[in-house]
Amino acid sequence: MAGRFIITKDKGGVFRFKLVAGNGQTLAVSGEYGSKAACVNGVEAVRRHATDAKVDDSALEPLQI
Template sequence: MAGRFIISKDKTGVFRFKLVAGNGQTLAVSEGYASKAACVNGVEATRRHAVDAKIDDSALEPLRL
């Protein structure tokens, strides 16, 4: 099953999206958006830019595999 974006509106009226993996795990949660249209634009921007996104590792510890 492919991942999906879920758009919701919280108690304060702010829209957010989250990216959920096929196994149901939440991978990312967006900032708050004042309108649903702005939230959908955020989803589309994430789709466009995540494909070529690089990892900027600013962690103080090295990765141990």
């Protein structure tokens, strides 16, 4: 099953989205949006830009494989 974006609205009227993998694991959570339209625009921005995104590793620890 493919991943999906889930848009939610909390009791305070704030919208957020999260990206969930096919296995149900949450991969990313957005910040707050004041409207559903703005939240949908955020989803679309991630969809457009994530395919070409580079990893900028500023972690202080080296990767242990």
